[in-house]
Amino acid sequence: RKEVEQDPGPFNVPEGATVAFNCTYSNSASQSFFWYRQDCRKEPKLLMSVYSSGNEDGRFTAQLNRASQYISLLIRDSKLSDSATYLCVVNMYSSASKIIFGSGTRLSIRP
Amino acid sequence: EPEVTQTPSHQVTQMGQEVILRCVPISNHLYFYWYRQILGQKVEFLVSFYNNEISEKSEIFDDQFSVERPDGSNFTLKIRSTKLEDSAMYFCASSENSPLHFGNGTRLTVT
Numbered sequence: 001r002k003e004v005e006q007d008p009g010p011f012n013v014p015e016g017a018t019v020a021f022n023c024t025y026s027n028s029a030s031q032s033f034f035w036y037r038q039d040c041r042k043e044p045k046l047l048m049s050v051y052s053s054g055n056e057d058g059r060f061t062a063q064l065n066r067a068s069q070y071i072s073l074l075i076r077d078s079k080l081s082d083s084a085t086y087l088c089v090v091n092m093y094s095s096a097s098k099i100i101f102g103s104g105t106r107l108s109i110r111p
Numbered sequence: 112e113p114e115v116t117q118t119p120s121h122q123v124t125q126m127g128q129e130v131i132l133r134c135v136p137i138s139n140h141l142y143f144y145w146y147r148q149i150l151g152q153k154v155e156f157l158v159s160f161y162n163n164e165i166s167e168k169s170e171i172f173d174d175q176f177s178v179e180r181p182d183g184s185n186f187t188l189k190i191r192s193t194k195l196e197d198s199a200m201y202f203c204a205s206s207e208n209s210p211l212h213f214g215n216g217t218r219l220t221v222t
Contacts, residue, residue, distance in 0.1 A: 043215055044154060044213055046212075091209050096142050096208050096209045101153060101156070
């Protein structure tokens with residue numbers, strides 16, 4: 001099983017739609033979780049951390065299910081500028097020594 | 112806002128040559144990382160560095176690779192004898208614990 005696994009997409013949705021991504025991780029001892037976005041040929045940028053109780057940042061909502069070892073990201077009222085690759089990122093150990101990226105889910109928003 | 116800086120932005124080298132990629136992490140960060148991303152593929156963990164030594168390394172990080180923090184500010188990745196398949200974007204990152212803050216990357220082209 002891959003350490004961090006994501007649906008590669010691509011997701012192609014109209015502006016204003018709601019879209020959800022899931023990610024699973026293999027190590028039940030993983031401590032912290034994040035969503036990053038990556039634009040073409042750019043560095044990954046932190047979108048949001050994922051907290052156990054779930055958290056929201058504007059149009060973005062992240063959820064963590066430790067029992068099932070998956071993380072989700074929900075984007076509401078999608079904008080053209082949301083087009084990017086969304087990367088699920090897992091800190092495999094409590095020491096932050098190994099932080100692994102999923103392969104990314106590509107999102108395209110059409111007008 | 113403090114940022115991670117990487118130099119050069121693009122490095123072209125011949126197969127078999129040594130290259131050194133340079134990074135200046137954010138000054139109060141404790142953890143340092145190198146990742147690589149082959150064009151069109153996922154962000155792959157190479158190595159993490161903490162307290163002046165390697166914390167974790169991946170299978171990719173073989174004897175051809177080494178890291179150093181020579182002077183308390185720079186963090187370098189050396190590839191001793193480059194291969195064609197080393198062509199990729201190399202990202203440096205740093206963190207206080209997590210999440211990661213990335214530099215803009217160095218595009219390495221091996222010819």
